Amino acid sequence: MTTVQPFLMFSGQAEEAMRFYVDTFDQAEINELHKYGMGQSGKEGTVQQGVFSIHGQTILCMDSTLDQPFTFTPSFSLFITCDQESELNRVFDSLSEGGEILMPMDHYPFSKKFGWVNDRFGVSWQLSL
Incomplete structure (x- = not known):
C-alpha cells in the first residue's frame, strides 16, 4: 500500500x-x-x-457514469482543524450556505469551537478550532 x-x-x-x-x-x-x-x-x-x-x-x-441509488452520507466526513477562529467561521459559513447544519458552531466538551455541516453537494465536513 x-x-x-x-x-x-x-x-x-x-x-x-x-x-x-x-x-x-x-x-x-x-x-x-x-x-x-x-x-x-x-x-x-x-x-x-x-x-x-x-x-x-x-x-x-x-x-459517476451511472445513476446511482445512493449519495453522500454524514457517516463519512472530512475533518478540518483550523488554527484561527476567523478561518473556522468563514469556512463554516461558506460550506453551510445551501447545505445542512448537522451541529451548529458552538463550544462542545471535545472542542472549544466545533461545527458539522453537509455542504450543498452533500459532502459532510466537521470543523474544529
Whole structure:
C-alpha cells in the first residue's frame, strides 16, 4: 500500500464542487481535471478524474457514469482543524450556505469551537478550532 486518499463520487457536479472547495479553503488547488469527451463512457464534459488538494491533503473525485441509488452520507466526513477562529467561521459559513447544519458552531466538551455541516453537494465536513 502506498497511499490512502478520500474519493468523492458526484452526479454531474464534481467540477463545480472542486472549484467551490478551492474558493472556500486557503492553500487549496485543483491539481488535475480530466473530462469525458464525445463518445466516451461518461457524459461529455463531466469529470472523468479530478484531483484537488486542501492544505496538502489530496482528494480524488469523479462524476459517476451511472445513476446511482445512493449519495453522500454524514457517516463519512472530512475533518478540518483550523488554527484561527476567523478561518473556522468563514469556512463554516461558506460550506453551510445551501447545505445542512448537522451541529451548529458552538463550544462542545471535545472542542472549544466545533461545527458539522453537509455542504450543498452533500459532502459532510466537521470543523474544529
